[in-house]
Amino acid sequence: MPNMTVTVDGKKIEVPMGSTILEACTAAGSRVPTLCHDNKLHPFGACRICLVEVEGTPRKFTPSCTTPATDNMVVKTTSPGLIEARRMVLELLLIKHPLDCPVCDKAGECSLQDLVHEYGLGPSRFDPEKGYLPPDYESAIIERNISRCILCGKCVRICDEQNAVGEWAFTRRGTRARISTDFDRPLDCEFCGECVEICPVGALTTRQFKYKARSWNLEGTASVCNYCGCGCGVSYETREGRIMRVGPARSNYLCTKGRFGWDAVHHAERLTTPKMRVNGELVDCTWDEALSIIATNLKVIKSRHGAEKIGGLGSVRTTNEDSYVFQKFLRTVVETNNIDTLARLKTPKGLNTTFFSGELNKMASHEVILVLDKNVGEINPLTGIEIVRAVNKKDRKLILVNDEFNKFNKIATVVLPTSTVNALENLVKALSSGAGSEESKRAAAMLKAAKNVAIIVPAQLSDNEFTLIRDLAGKLPEVTYYPLVRRSNFQGSLDMGVMPSYYPGYRKIDETSTADFAGLWNAVLPETTGMNAVEMIKAITQGKLAALYIMGDDPAGSDPGLKGILQKLEFLVVQDIFLTETAKLAHVVLPAASSTEKSGTFTNLERRLQQVNKAEEPIGESRPDWEIIQDIAKKMGGSMKYGSTRDILAEIRSVVPAYKDLAFGACWAREKSPLAGMADDLSLTSDSIMKQEVITAERLLFSSGMTITRSHEIGTIRHYKIEV
Amino acid sequence: MLSDKELQDINAELAHAATKASASVDALNIVQRHQGWVSDEAMKDVASMLDMTADELDAVATFYSFIFRRPVGRHVILVCDSISCYVMGYNPLLDNIKNRLGIAFGETTEDKRFTLLPISCLGACDRAPAIMVDEDLYGPVTAETMDGILEKYK
Amino acid sequence: MNKVKKFFKTIFLIEIAQGMALTLKTMLTPAVTRQYPTFKRKPIPGSRGLHAMRRDETGKAACIGCGLCEAVCPSKAITVVTSEGPEHEKVVNSYELDLLRCVFCGFCIDACPVSAILMTPEFELACYSRKDAFYTRDRLVEVGDNYMGGKAVKK
Numbered sequence A: 001m002p003n004m005t006v007t008v009d010g011k012k013i014e015v016p017m018g019s020t021i022l023e024a025c026t027a028a029g030s031r032v033p034t035l036c037h038d039n040k041l042h043p044f045g046a047c048r049i050c051l052v053e054v055e056g057t058p059r060k061f062t063p064s065c066t067t068p069a070t071d072n073m074v075v076k077t078t079s080p081g082l083i084e085a086r087r088m089v090l091e092l093l094l095i096k097h098p099l100d101c102p103v104c105d106k107a108g109e110c111s112l113q114d115l116v117h118e119y120g121l122g123p124s125r126f127d128p129e130k131g132y133l134p135p136d137y138e139s140a141i142i143e144r145n146i147s148r149c150i151l152c153g154k155c156v157r158i159c160d161e162q163n164a165v166g167e168w169a170f171t172r173r174g175t176r177a178r179i180s181t182d183f184d185r186p187l188d189c190e191f192c193g194e195c196v197e198i199c200p201v202g203a204l205t206t207r208q209f210k211y212k213a214r215s216w217n218l219e220g221t222a223s224v225c226n227y228c229g230c231g232c233g234v235s236y237e238t239r240e241g242r243i244m245r246v247g248p249a250r251s252n253y254l255c256t257k258g259r260f261g262w263d264a265v266h267h268a269e270r271l272t273t274p275k276m277r278v279n280g281e282l283v284d285c286t287w288d289e290a291l292s293i294i295a296t297n298l299k300v301i302k303s304r305h306g307a308e309k310i311g312g313l314g315s316v317r318t319t320n321e322d323s324y325v326f327q328k329f330l331r332t333v334v335e336t337n338n339i340d341t342l343a344r345l346k347t348p349k350g351l352n353t354t355f356f357s358g359e360l361n362k363m364a365s366h367e368v369i370l371v372l373d374k375n376v377g378e379i380n381p382l383t384g385i386e387i388v389r390a391v392n393k394k395d396r397k398l399i400l401v402n403d404e405f406n407k408f409n410k411i412a413t414v415v416l417p418t419s420t421v422n423a424l425e426n427l428v429k430a431l432s433s434g435a436g437s438e439e440s441k442r443a444a445a446m447l448k449a450a451k452n453v454a455i456i457v458p459a460q461l462s463d464n465e466f467t468l469i470r471d472l473a474g475k476l477p478e479v480t481y482y483p484l485v486r487r488s489n490f491q492g493s494l495d496m497g498v499m500p501s502y503y504p505g506y507r508k509i510d511e512t513s514t515a516d517f518a519g520l521w522n523a524v525l526p527e528t529t530g531m532n533a534v535e536m537i538k539a540i541t542q543g544k545l546a547a548l549y550i551m552g553d554d555p556a557g558s559d560p561g562l563k564g565i566l567q568k569l570e571f572l573v574v575q576d577i578f579l580t581e582t583a584k585l586a587h588v589v590l591p592a593a594s595s596t597e598k599s600g601t602f603t604n605l606e607r608r609l610q611q612v613n614k615a616e617e618p619i620g621e622s623r624p625d626w627e628i629i630q631d632i633a634k635k636m637g638g639s640m641k642y643g644s645t646r647d648i649l650a651e652i653r654s655v656v657p658a659y660k661d662l663a664f665g666a667c668w669a670r671e672k673s674p675l676a677g678m679a680d681d682l683s684l685t686s687d688s689i690m691k692q693e694v695i696t697a698e699r700l701l702f703s704s705g706m707t708i709t710r711s712h713e714i715g716t717i718r719h720y721k722i723e724v
Numbered sequence B: 001m002l003s004d005k006e007l008q009d010i011n012a013e014l015a016h017a018a019t020k021a022s023a024s025v026d027a028l029n030i031v032q033r034h035q036g037w038v039s040d041e042a043m044k045d046v047a048s049m050l051d052m053t054a055d056e057l058d059a060v061a062t063f064y065s066f067i068f069r070r071p072v073g074r075h076v077i078l079v080c081d082s083i084s085c086y087v088m089g090y091n092p093l094l095d096n097i098k099n100r101l102g103i104a105f106g107e108t109t110e111d112k113r114f115t116l117l118p119i120s121c122l123g124a125c126d127r128a129p130a131i132m133v134d135e136d137l138y139g140p141v142t143a144e145t146m147d148g149i150l151e152k153y154k
Numbered sequence C: 001m002n003k004v005k006k007f008f009k010t011i012f013l014i015e016i017a018q019g020m021a022l023t024l025k026t027m028l029t030p031a032v033t034r035q036y037p038t039f040k041r042k043p044i045p046g047s048r049g050l051h052a053m054r055r056d057e058t059g060k061a062a063c064i065g066c067g068l069c070e071a072v073c074p075s076k077a078i079t080v081v082t083s084e085g086p087e088h089e090k091v092v093n094s095y096e097l098d099l100l101r102c103v104f105c106g107f108c109i110d111a112c113p114v115s116a117i118l119m120t121p122e123f124e125l126a127c128y129s130r131k132d133a134f135y136t137r138d139r140l141v142e143v144g145d146n147y148m149g150g151k152a153v154k155k
Helices: A021-028 A080-093 A111-119 A154-162 A194-198 A256-266 A287-305 A320-334 A342-346 A360-365 A381-394 A407-411 A420-433 A438-449 A463-474 A490-495 A511-521 A533-541 A562-567 A625-635 A645-655 B004-015 B020-035 B040-049 B054-063 B083-087 B090-101 B143-151 C002-011 C014-028 C068-072 C107-111 C137-148
Strands: A003-008 A011-016 A051-054 A061-063 A073-076 A142-144 A169-171 A178-180 A204-206 A219-224 A233-239 A242-248 A275-278 A281-284 A310-313 A368-371 A397-401 A414-416 A453-457 A479-483 A547-551 A571-576 A588-591 A600-603 A609-612 B075-080 B114-119 B131-133 B136-138 C051-053 C078-084 C090-098 C117-119
Touching: A003 A021, A011 A021, A021 A051, A021 A073, A051 A080, A061 A080, A080 A111, A154 A194, A154 A381, A169 B054, A194 A204, A219 A609, A233 A256, A242 A256, A275 A287, A287 A310, A287 A547, A287 A571, A287 A588, A287 A625, A310 A320, A310 A533, A320 A490, A320 A511, A320 A547, A320 A600, A320 A625, A320 A645, A342 A533, A360 A381, A360 A479, A368 A381, A368 A438, A381 A397, A381 A407, A397 A407, A397 A438, A414 A420, A414 A438, A420 A438, A420 A463, A453 A463, A490 A600, A511 A645, A533 A562, A600 A645, B004 B020, B004 B040, B020 B040, B020 B054, B040 B054, B075 B090, B083 B090, B090 B114, B090 B143, B131 B143, C051 C137, C068 C078, C068 C107, C090 C137, C107 C117
Parallel strands: A003 A073, A310 A547, A368 A397, A368 A453, A397 A414, A453 A479, A547 A571, A571 A588, B075 B114
Antiparallel strands: A003 A011, A051 A061, A051 A073, A142 A204, A169 A178, A219 A233, A233 A242, A275 A281, A275 A588, A600 A609, B075 B131, B131 B136, C051 C117, C078 C090
16 A cells, blocks of 8 residues: 655654554654544544644644544644643543542543543533432443443444444433443343453443452563463453452453453362372372372382373363473373373364464454354354454455354354354355355355455364365365364363373374484383373273373363263372362362463464463462472482473473474464374264263353353353343 | 334335344334334344344434334424524423423323423524424414414324 | 970869869750650641541541552552442451551652541650551551541541
């Protein structure tokens, strides 16, 4: 696009055609105050505080956020007249705004407060009309204080433009205008809290943070959300070492789980001490006792039955470092390859072999987006948001496969109201022969005409669906896949080799790789590949597995049928943050630190390496997973000597080629995977275990996983259904 | 629940609307023509037809003075309270109407005959003070002409 | 020459006499030193001493828990912890003033939007344990009552 020259406060700058005056001013480094403007949203022009002087315009002042700049425009951002005009705007806003800053939770980060302070307003010339509407305490999670509202409309717009929910709207008009929900009823939405985040004043505040601390008391720790594969950047805001609230790390989107669900780590039932089974009862014990018992038992079982009768189930929510140390411990100290995660049962087939995820922030570069999973916004909320942004901001076309109704129906160009398999079959048919229903034909025509297509791959795929997606992609010029990944560090656990037949970095276990890794780790490694999760469970029933070490997973909780099977074990160790159903069956329970209480790295579904930082001290006696495992390894005679997670990451970088020069925040390239384009399948299937989805009437967004169900804040909205 | 006739009329409007949401005012008018006002339930039904949330549609409905969100009488008297009418005798006119009917703004007479509502400029400043009863405009209205006007509406 | 002078000064005890003369003179003038603690000086108006908390019209401690005193305090002597009350109001769970850290700058008094925290002229702050130098809200209100006779003071 050609550039144009704009002079701002005497400074000449080049800006692209179509820029607004505000963008030109920002580019020139001149600050123009704004209340209703946000880069995430379409310009609105509600507050009139961003007035500037444009030379030669008949009107004296121009709102800069909505006015396009023109070539050779001369703009002034400050002048006595402008200051007077802005003061007037503020004075008018303050007629109704209650000056309850001392008890308002927004104080300190309130745009109105800052501006009034900056422009130094004195007593008002108008009769004030304060507190004309009482605050709304009816809604869950979010409180609405209409009197404080300045009607900037940011909440209304972000809920519509970014979330496609449209929970807020202006009702009435003139002096009686206000933001309101459906007929002023309590909120019934996704409760993402984006409206609270974007509110420039204290009209929308959260119940969770209400009167907890003042904003200037908080210290931020940048980290990564631990609730789904998106891995959104969060900032844990602490006061005196305890988290008070969670905000986005870089004004990015956060869903309700990321923003409000963190309070699960403050749950009263957190494990604080190690426990061991004495006379059938779990009793508290010291770390030394617990670790000694584990070391002794594992050694005894190993010498009595052989190492192949010991197995380990890793976690997909612990850090890369934890997973790496876990698999290394089992391989080099216990000397078994029986390592797996149960989450592989709930994974898209072909992940990391056929389906490599594109980068989420590039979703909008695709002309057509094909959504094959109607629950995309519930499983990976950020993926859902990126779809809405692509449609609303860039006018991308959306083909939605949905046999029900949800928010994506409202923005979809074509809806295929059928199951995923049927829709895929119809699309393939329509693409090859041109036959099919009206919708399929329209969708096929759109796909055919598009330069590039993004396909949202469902979180679970049948063989048939998998082949159909590949058939469909074969008929399209350029396809980017966006597989849905439920758990935060699933990708990382695969990368770290928490699998029975692959070493870290997807090196298949064979003679050469075993020799390589034996050299790298300076250890004796088992020669055969191990049992996968399904085989391990089967082996327990057949008495072929005597001991199991479970780190951060709750098989008995997700499939009650496994309870009886796990009880058959001679020795079960569970390391978790809660006394889960599985932990209740264990012989030794070890309290682990939660993701807010330790450092490390996650690898999200885009294969992006992300830094997790410690915001709080571990609760009680709990410790990070890798430290626990290292201590057990030491007691069993292993030679792990990591001083911190950095040492572990350094070793990961030397062992896993994809991580070698991978910077924080960068995604590792698909070419770095030895499995790219291979027929290997990293997902597992089973007709007996984890087959039943626990069917609840609850929304996936509010109740997926055992941590989120322990969040008090999310508990208050769990009864809300998807609105139809 | 919307009646078949209402559904039919709204669908007819939708057929020649550029986007579904652009038919919202017409759809609300159709409902009002049939039911006299727009209830929350009707609002939800219309919203789902237009792919809008009830909230967004409510924003449209509450913006316009001619769409009633509460039950009204058989006839609605709208009294212009803008500057020209105000200067030309809005206050005595309003007192007259209020005394005559025994109701204040926002109220309906007991026999459900009239509802009294304020309105911003009717665009009849040359005939100030002006009132509108249902869809008929009157002005300038005096205490004497008032009788005659109200008589027309039973 | 100097040595001779010094010799005569020494043998005639001249320096002693000079010194005693000053002593005698001072003996006859009135005393400057106050016999503290028997006699106490009246503090100068506006002098900054021990903090006190005002009661509001309902008789409760007037602090609304805005935390501005905490924010402005240069020596971080004040800690305010608040939460939500049953009527959705802001409740001050604890207000703590660590007098050992306080530098008596009076910024907290300036910052308070409801004039809840005040300073009395009380300057005798010696105490036997560290705990005594730790003023909670109740103790501050007590100090206020002692100085203001239990009356609510208008802001």
